[in-house]
Amino acid sequence: MKRIIRAEILFFAAFFAFSCQAARSPFQVDRMRESAPVQIPQQDVHVQGNFQKLQPLDRNQKDPRWQYIDPLSVYMRTVWPDNIRTIRAAVNYLLEPTGYRLVTSHPAPREASLLVDKPLPPITRMQRTMPVVDALQLLVGLDNYVVIDRAHRLVSFQKNGGGV
Secondary structure (H helix, E strand, O other), X not given: OHHHHHHHHHHHHHHHHXXXXXXXXXXXXXXXXXXXXXXXXXXXXXXXXXXXXXXXXXXXXXXXXXXXXXXXXXXXXXXXXXXXXXXXXXXXXXXXXXXXXXXXXXXXXXOHHHHHOOEOOHHHHOOOEEEHXXXXXXXXXXXXXXXXXXXXXXXXXXXOOOOO
């Protein structure tokens, strides 16, 4: 019991001493600490290796990195112009900057032309940012497939369970 009272008295005394000192001069500086100066490197880090020198591209030359970026995985806002009323028009609008084309005739599944000639579903009126392939899936619905031919840069659609 005496230990508890002593601990309470010590705690109270420390609290009282601290609060009196803070109330007396809250902005008074007792001592000033000096920190070590920051060292700024004088030279860049030297890296050795077998690196190629960068050469500027000609104006007519394609960027060699284009083949490593999948255009259908690029994020795009789903904001449709007023003249887009069908899924076909929205798909063409989405695919225009990617270099892909919509195919609904012979090599595509039979039901592709039926799927894209429908009006835009109401869920597509909500503006959001998503990859192009997800926006295509949103346009045709979750019960249909997006068929992608990356070699020829073609996109089509197929009903779930439909045969080719």
